[in-house]
Amino acid sequence: MEEGYQSIADRVKKEYKIYISAFSVLILSELIGEIEVNFGPGMLILFPLFYGIIIGVLLGPDLIGFFKNEEVEAASPLVLVAIAPFIVNIGITAAQDLPLLISVGPALLLAEFGNLFTVLIALPLALFLGLKREAVGATHSINRETNLALITNVYGPNSPELRGTLAVYIMGGLFGTIFFGFLASLVASTDLFHPHALAIGAGVGAGIMMAAATTSLAHIYPAYADDILALGGAGDMLTGMTGLYAAIFIALPLANKIYQLLEPRIGRKKKSTVKKEETDYEA
């Protein structure tokens, strides 16, 4: 977070292009408004939030090139500033729904273990597709910032585990928001789950993904809109506090166990890119 700006004037001088563009993108996105697209059993609800992401990415150094790498880097901390008022608002909504939050407390806390499904389902798949140690990093969690920090810490910055984590992190950043909005509507369309359960599941540990999922859900279940926001926000907050510990003490050891068990059986013959350092991961 330390950009080393001398003063606010210095910051504005370096970042004014971001401010003006973000503001213009915001106006454009709002003028387009919400669009609903029926998509199989689910519904793709396009919100101004998504247009913002897409236009922002298009302007970036790898595509149109309107923004340079330094500007892209400077925009990262600004995302945190922008999402803060949203999270405050969710907290305020939660205050009115306090009795509900308390009554579903156990479900909120235990939903954290849903992360273990990720290891159980995605890890075997990754091994089947031929990934080696990358698979452990990629599938131990949904791989947001805290997980990136954790894996760097445990396996080191040049580890295959971190490559896996980084890959899912980038995917989540580029597509996670849109994917989550769609996923939420798709799962809702099965009618198997109560809106409360769906909302709790939306709190997966990335504010912007939670926002996309709860936005879609609130749109589908207008009568539950406030509940959905409160539960999604509370789930996200709890994951923020417990997620790191769940990853260290449960998900990562579990992922390593499954890796040892399954890799010799379903892993592709192809030699691991990792050579033989596979044994020192528990250090």
Next chain:
Amino acid sequence: MKLKEWAFLFGFIAIGIITTNLIGYNTPITDSLMGVLILCSIAFIAVCVSKIIPLRLPMIIYCSILGLLIASPVSPIGDFVSDAAGNIDFKAPLTMVGALAGIAIGASVREFTKLSWRIVVVALVVMASTFIGSVIIAQIVLNITN
């Protein structure tokens, strides 16, 4: 980031939220003003708190807890804060978040195209199974505790 810079940036974000609320949700600027002021002030207090408290929790968690405490029934200004914030559509702050997030990840595109299709499949399954796993557990626990 220094507090002065946070304050400045919250000012910028506030203008964004008011604009979104005006264009997207037809809320007059005068109605949004107090709500945005409250949201951004609480967020700013959260930043201050996160700098003072030595626990290494993300600032976002303080935002959530402070919002909840200040609007809760025990707070003397709870009703006022809830009413004012009620004028801000919950989606209104998100458009600016999206625009900035898009700019921030713009340099990941090349990195992304280098990934093999396998990791793309894995990433989608990771996201889907995390969500669905949590939903299933929540549904089961809700059924039991109901």
